[in-house]
Amino acid sequence: xxxxxxxxxxxxxxxxxxxxxxxxxxxxxxxxxxxxxxxxxxxxxxxxxxxxxxxxxxxxxxxxxxxxxxxxxxxxxxxxxxxxxxxxxxxxxxxxxxxxxxxxxxxxxxxxxxxxxxxxxxxxxxxxxxxxxxxxxxxxxxxxxxxxxxxxxxxxxxxxxxxxxxxxxxxxxxxxxxxxxxxxxxxxxxxxxxxx
Amino acid sequence: xxxxxxxxxxxxxxxxxxxxxxxxxxxxxxxxxxxxxxxxxxxxxxxxxxxxxxxxxxxxxxxxxxxxxxxxxxxxxxxxxxxxxxxxxxxxxxxxxxxxxxxxxxxxxxxxxxxxxxxxxxxxxxxxxxxxxxxxxxxxxxxxxxxxxxxxxxxxxxxxxxxxxxxxxxxxxxxxxxxxxxxxxxxxxxxxxxxxxxxxxxxxxxxxxxxxxxxxxxxxxxxxxxxxxxxxxxxxxxxxxxxxxxxxxxxxxxxxxxxxxxxxxxxxxxxxxxxxxxxxxxxxxxxxxxxxxxxxxxxxxxxxxxxxxxxxxxxxxxxxxxxxxxxxxxxxxxxxxxxxxxxxxxxxxxxxxxxxxxxxxxxxxxxxxxxxxxxxxxxxxxxxxxxxxxxxxxxxxxxxxxxxxxxxxxxxxxxxxxxxxxxxxxxxxxxxxxxxxxxxxxxxxxxxxxxxxxxxxxxxxxxxxxxxxxxxxxxxxxxxxxxxxxxxxxxxxxxxxxxxxxxxxxxxxxxxxxxxxxxxxxxxxxxxxxxxxxxxxxxxxxxxxxxxxxxxxxxxxxxxxxxxxxxxxxxxxxxxxx
Ligand code: SF4
Numbered sequence: 001x002x003x004x005x006x007x008x009x010x011x012x013x014x015x016x017x018x019x020x021x022x023x024x025x026x027x028x029x030x031x032x033x034x035x036x037x038x039x040x041x042x043x044x045x046x047x048x049x050x051x052x053x054x055x056x057x058x059x060x061x062x063x064x065x066x067x068x069x070x071x072x073x074x075x076x077x078x079x080x081x082x083x084x085x086x087x088x089x090x091x092x093x094x095x096x097x098x099x100x101x102x103x104x105x106x107x108x109x110x111x112x113x114x115x116x117x118x119x120x121x122x123x124x125x126x127x128x129x130x131x132x133x134x135x136x137x138x139x140x141x142x143x144x145x146x147x148x149x150x151x152x153x154x155x156x157x158x159x160x161x162x163x164x165x166x167x168x169x170x171x172x173x174x175x176x177x178x179x180x181x182x183x184x185x186x187x188x189x190x191x192x193x194x195x196x
Numbered sequence: 197x198x199x200x201x202x203x204x205x206x207x208x209x210x211x212x213x214x215x216x217x218x219x220x221x222x223x224x225x226x227x228x229x230x231x232x233x234x235x236x237x238x239x240x241x242x243x244x245x246x247x248x249x250x251x252x253x254x255x256x257x258x259x260x261x262x263x264x265x266x267x268x269x270x271x272x273x274x275x276x277x278x279x280x281x282x283x284x285x286x287x288x289x290x291x292x293x294x295x296x297x298x299x300x301x302x303x304x305x306x307x308x309x310x311x312x313x314x315x316x317x318x319x320x321x322x323x324x325x326x327x328x329x330x331x332x333x334x335x336x337x338x339x340x341x342x343x344x345x346x347x348x349x350x351x352x353x354x355x356x357x358x359x360x361x362x363x364x365x366x367x368x369x370x371x372x373x374x375x376x377x378x379x380x381x382x383x384x385x386x387x388x389x390x391x392x393x394x395x396x397x398x399x400x401x402x403x404x405x406x407x408x409x410x411x412x413x414x415x416x417x418x419x420x421x422x423x424x425x426x427x428x429x430x431x432x433x434x435x436x437x438x439x440x441x442x443x444x445x446x447x448x449x450x451x452x453x454x455x456x457x458x459x460x461x462x463x464x465x466x467x468x469x470x471x472x473x474x475x476x477x478x479x480x481x482x483x484x485x486x487x488x489x490x491x492x493x494x495x496x497x498x499x500x501x502x503x504x505x506x507x508x509x510x511x512x513x514x515x516x517x518x519x520x521x522x523x524x525x526x527x528x529x530x531x532x533x534x535x536x537x538x539x540x541x542x543x544x545x546x547x548x549x550x551x552x553x554x555x556x557x558x559x560x561x562x563x564x565x566x567x568x569x570x571x572x573x574x575x576x577x578x579x580x581x582x583x584x585x586x587x588x589x590x591x592x593x594x595x596x597x598x599x600x601x602x603x604x605x606x607x608x609x610x611x612x613x614x615x616x617x618x619x620x621x622x623x624x625x626x627x628x629x630x631x632x633x634x635x636x637x638x639x640x641x642x643x644x645x646x647x648x649x650x651x652x653x654x655x656x657x658x659x660x661x662x663x664x665x666x667x668x669x670x671x672x673x674x675x676x677x678x679x680x681x682x683x684x685x686x687x688x689x690x691x692x693x694x695x696x697x698x699x700x701x702x703x704x705x706x707x708x709x710x711x712x713x714x715x716x717x718x719x720x721x722x723x724x725x726x727x728x729x730x731x732x733x734x735x736x737x738x739x740x741x742x743x744x745x746x747x748x749x750x751x752x753x754x755x756x757x758x759x760x761x762x763x764x765x766x767x768x769x770x771x772x773x774x
Contacts, residue, residue, distance in 0.1 A: 017479065020470055020473075020475060020476070021448075021469075021470035051432075053432070054449060056449075056452045056453060059452060059453060059454045059465070059756055059757070060757075061453060077448075077449075077452045079448070079449050079452075080432055080436070080437055081432045081433050081437065081689075082433065082437065082445065082446060082449050083433045083434075083437060083438050083443060083445065083446065083500075083686060083689060084443070084446060085626065085629075085688075086446070086450065086455070086618045086623050086626055087433075087445075087446055087449065088689060088692070089623055089625060089626075090449060090453060096625065098625065099623055099624060099625025099626065100453065100455070100622060100623045100624070100625070101624070102621070102622070102624055102757065102759045102762065103453065103454060103455070103622050103623075103757045103759060122448070122452065124445075124448045124449060124452075124473075124475065125437055125440070125441055125445050125448070125449075125474065125475060126432070126436055126437060126440065128475060129440075155483075
């Protein structure tokens, strides 16, 4: 199922909660992490280098973004710099990285097999806030039950600012959308904004 | 801060107070003050709840000045939980106020012959100690209501709840925050039980008529403080992450790493972590009219705290910290922020360390007293602690006692103190600090700046076991030094990443004291504190055998990475070879 949500532009940031705890993208895989994030996810290189300080690939903290390869089925988590000594140990290539050496990503053999695949993406903290709106506008895959739960959890005033439109179909009201059983359905969601 | 207040509880005819000059303790503050006094004056083999133990409360060196972030206070004694030396640290208003009243420390010693409860009032006119049995078994919130009634809304207070009166090893000491609520606690090691054993329920501090402490070199101090604040504000952790989400920003990240101890350290990832995360918490707090950004004392510019309102928008508790949310949340399989906030409020009211209580309840769940994830059962268990039922007294004496009573092997403690929210199998470097710190398992003991910055030990190769040990040592030295200044430890990463911000800190201290200060001086201070603490523990009977993690960390692999703790005992023994 594919659908579009239209929302007044100043309400877009409130929708980033849709992306937590994770969403999926279909993209080229078999490539290194940096290329994947910058070219497939469209994250600006400077942002990637400076802002994204903590990266996990399949739960392993990554230090070398050029040797860690993203595969079909990978889980990729992106975060800003974290507080505390333990927070600092997770920083990519940080001076405390040895403290969590036992779980670090050791890098992969280069593969020539670039193909399309599914990747689960988790955005945390400032990164969620800053990249979330862009991902929503770009379109991502989210479990339908979670989308319904998110909309349900929003105050009525906010729900008035949302229009749910099946992509290339007839508009349905949020209530009609919420009435469907979508618990096991993955939905491609794209958010459009309009000036209020 | 040119005097020490001694409160002698065991004097004939009732408690007496004596004000002394600083003498050999001149120039010390915070942890340096508490650990030096305890190490010199407390017989290491004394009973922690007996007349020979002393409770020392000391503002940081810079407290009472306008230096940003300088309002942390240290509490020291021989710990009833660990049997070793203890320094527990808290935010809140009392550090600034006590410093402005001119006291570098309050030392409570001896023990009253009677069962009365005492209240101490300290103001510009001096010190008054009176009995007040109307406070008996009151929670901290009710105590503060009485303080407001009697002394108005400008004073601040240090108090214990029923747990301290019942001398439980998990009892904390509460410090009021900017809103005069008892939400900040010197939590660890049972310091509240020592205050209870002295018969002191409440200390009221009133600095009306006193002025801020003035620096010796006002120009240097002012400039340095400006650079200091700028440095903290521009760093992504102290200027953005902590203010926006608090320490709970760590939940998602530590969980993703597989280092989030779940269901009493039985696995490293919790399915409900996202519901407990700082991101979810900030959203919830603001949607209910609370605050996601707030300071625990005046002068904090990072503001990692917040205000947590209940579903009806009424104040419930301060924003629970990462450690609390983990201990009462994921560690007990609970994924509901409202439950965790309620448990936090109960801990604050009863006067309990949230980490110790969360871990003790986790051990109780493992023992079969309740099911992991049963929020109501956790609330009921904590109520028993507040009421002092036999089961409550077991839990209130911490995870080690609880594990022993119920025959549980998986008890995550070092020196009988519960481990905080990072599994040492996933982050082995933190395991070195848990094992070797003088305090018992403590995440803040080896928290902060690098060896290179402080010049203690040169470059460290952390990829080698001896490098891990070297760095843990250096971190512990640096932490002891910061704990002595009154600065909040969260400054650590701004000074780690920004040398000019570290320089600003040195300039603040030297601008304040009028004495030159180098990085070496700071590390020497930290080293002296650790040596005094190690020396106390050695005389109290601690040996290398106590610097170990529980055996199961070496045997039970932790999912999802299936790793065990690998640092050898020989390497652990090298941490304190200076
Ligand atoms: S950063 Fe947090 S803990 Fe530190 S002083 Fe500020 S509010 Fe208190």
